[in-house]
Amino acid sequence: MATQHFWTWRGKFFGYRSGDNLYTHRGQHVGKFYGEEIYGVDGRYLGEVMNDDRLITHKSKKAWAKPAFGPIRGSLYTKYANYAGYAMYAGYEDFPLAETF
Template sequence: MGWLWLWTWGGTSFGYREGDDLWTHDGRHVGRFTGQEVYAPNGVYLGELIGTDRLITCQVKRGRRQAGFTPFAPRTACTAPGALGYAMYAGHEDFPAPESLR
């Protein structure tokens, strides 16, 4: 299975999904998908995928947790252009920027 480039709801180029893993554009493995939801290595809810290529965070789900995981080793960085942002849904906020997930 290949990878799919992803953007935040606001239009920031985030990185890509490969299988159930979320990678930043600078090559860090920062999340794992459980269905459409994304969880950090420590098991904390980060957000979810809406449509085929947009990440957003539902404020009501911020307390959710899953089993954690050990991130894979970093990969080579790659970039994609930004995209137009969308109007924010009520009760949601933009997905964390790649730089904030360390």
């Protein structure tokens, strides 16, 4: 699977996917993909992919969980430019910024 880059719903560059893992642009392993949903190191739901390359969090899924995992170091990437954000859907909030991990 080729590396895929992601931005938050509001348009901030986040990082990339490698296999089933989500990394910040600094190479910090912060999530695992289960289909389009992403779960954090502690197993808690972080968000999901929408519109192919945007990350967003569904508020009603915040209590969902999967097994916790040990993070592995990823590669550093040059931080890509930010994009214009999208209007927020009801029941959703923006995915956490890479700098919050």
